[in-house]
Amino acid sequence: MDLHQTAATVIARARATSGLSTPEFDLRIAIDGIGGVFGPLGNATYEVANAHMPEPRPGQDNRLDECAANQARLWELLRPELEAYAQKCRNQKYLGWSDAARSRGQQVRYAS
Numbered sequence: 001m002d003l004h005q006t007a008a009t010v011i012a013r014a015r016a017t018s019g020l021s022t023p024e025f026d027l028r029i030a031i032d033g034i035g036g037v038f039g040p041l042g043n044a045t046y047e048v049a050n051a052h053m054p055e056p057r058p059g060q061d062n063r064l065d066e067c068a069a070n071q072a073r074l075w076e077l078l079r080p081e082l083e084a085y086a087q088k089c090r091n092q093k094y095l096g097w098s099d100a101a102r103s104r105g106q107q108v109r110y111a112s
Contacts, residue, residue, distance in 0.1 A: 006048065006074070007081035013044035024108045027097055030089035034082045037075050041082055049074040 015025045018040055025040075034041050049070040053063070093111035095101070 003081050007078045010044045010048050014040045023110050026089045027094050027108050029086050034086045045075050046071040
């Protein structure tokens with residue numbers, strides 16, 4: 001497994017489902033960090049880890065446990081890559097994030 005590529009897939013999925021622009025999402029990660037398995041990156045990790053699994057149905061508790069275990073394993077493997085992504089987000093400079101900028105209709109964007 002290419003962990004760098006898998007982490008990139010997780011990040012792309014999380015961004016796509018967040019409803020935020022890429023700079024807005026990255027700013028949230030810069031502020032809040034990667035979160036845990038129940039955060040936006042964790043939800044995307046669940047999807048990627050279980051893409052090969054059929055959708056669990058009610059009454060299939062063992063299937064749900066298996067899906068949660070798949071997510072936990074992949075999360076631990078990806079954690080260093082996701083932490084590196086969060087550090088990159090913290091190092092990035094952002095514009096348009098303040099209340100004053102938003103009141104003028106500006107959107108969050110990268111400074112460089």
